[in-house]
Amino acid sequence: MLHKIVATKKQEVERLRAEVSLAEMERLIADLPPCLSLKRRFLERRRPVGVIAEVKKASPSKGLIRDPFDPLAIARAYEAADVEGMSVLTDAPYFQGHLSYLRNIKEGLTKSIPLLRKDFLIDPLQLYEARAHGADVVLLIAAILDKKSLCWMAEEARALGLEILVEVHTAEELDTVLDAVEPDLLGINNRDLKTFTTSLATTLNLLGQLPQSTVTISESGIHSPDHIMTLMEAGIDGVLVGEHFMRQANVEQAVCSLVGHAAYASKGASR
Numbered sequence: 001m002l003h004k005i006v007a008t009k010k011q012e013v014e015r016l017r018a019e020v021s022l023a024e025m026e027r028l029i030a031d032l033p034p035c036l037s038l039k040r041r042f043l044e045r046r047r048p049v050g051v052i053a054e055v056k057k058a059s060p061s062k063g064l065i066r067d068p069f070d071p072l073a074i075a076r077a078y079e080a081a082d083v084e085g086m087s088v089l090t091d092a093p094y095f096q097g098h099l100s101y102l103r104n105i106k107e108g109l110t111k112s113i114p115l116l117r118k119d120f121l122i123d124p125l126q127l128y129e130a131r132a133h134g135a136d137v138v139l140l141i142a143a144i145l146d147k148k149s150l151c152w153m154a155e156e157a158r159a160l161g162l163e164i165l166v167e168v169h170t171a172e173e174l175d176t177v178l179d180a181v182e183p184d185l186l187g188i189n190n191r192d193l194k195t196f197t198t199s200l201a202t203t204l205n206l207l208g209q210l211p212q213s214t215v216t217i218s219e220s221g222i223h224s225p226d227h228i229m230t231l232m233e234a235g236i237d238g239v240l241v242g243e244h245f246m247r248q249a250n251v252e253q254a255v256c257s258l259v260g261h262a263a264y265a266s267k268g269a270s271r
């Protein structure tokens with residue numbers, strides 16, 4: 001699946017390259033305000049475990065998750081729950097996301113909440129595209145980028161003012177990442193991309209290999225207060241949750257039930 005997705009992304013990048021020049025892209029982003037810092041939001045969070053809430057319509061493993069799907073209404077509910085950040089899926093062929101969701105959400109929110117472009121990024125042009133559509137942070141996936149590409153993409157992202165959330169799934173990937181870049185946030189994906197199953201053990205196993213100062217996010221398959229408790233005790237900074245929120249009618253309530261409301265939280269656990 002991952003190979004197939006990367007092949008699609010290569011085609012998308014070629015199409016983009018034919019449509020716009022780098023100079024045009026540079027012009028598009030020249031006058032944008034600076035990006036919001038997701039890292040800072042996490043360091044200053046009120047909840048013991050912060051949350052990046054995902055705007056997610058569908059996935060290859062689960063098919064259609066939320067229907068009808070209103071990205072801006074979902075984002076406003078996340079905003080009301082005072083999430084630390086939002087992840088917006090922009091991949092269309094596999095996750096039924098869209099780049100326009102990013103811009104609409106950026107323009108439609110009243111509070112300043114950092115937005116992550118969730119996609120399979122393999123080329124700097126996609127980073128320009130992310131910035132132009134209102135992203136503050138981009139996802140870099142270690143499973144699809146070798147060390148050289150990771151360094152290069154990280155450098156380019158930073159040059160555009162974007163923060164990077166680097167995602168790993170194995171100890172080898174983590175080694176490569178720590179060797180190559182200093183991520184603003186480190187994501188541990190609990191989903192095995194070969195079998196699609198999720199296990200919190202992935203986070204628990206890799207967390208110990210990370211410097212304490214790294215802002216670390218556990219991603220995928222998180223849906224119960226028990227999960228949050230286990231992760232909090234292990235010393236995680238945050239969770240990235242999509243499907244669980246997307247399956248609830250009241251999205252704001254879903255966030256508060258899982259991680260509490262920021263306004264009522266007391267500052268808590270650290271590793």
Ligand SMILES: O=P(O)(O)OC[C@@H](O)[C@@H](O)c1c[nH]c2ccccc12
Nearest residue numbers: 189219220221222240241242243244
């Ligand atoms: O819906 P879940 O199980 O809560 O997972 C969210 C998020 O972790 C998942 O969407 C994700 C993690 N890494 C990705 C990379 C690309 C696309 C999607 C993802």
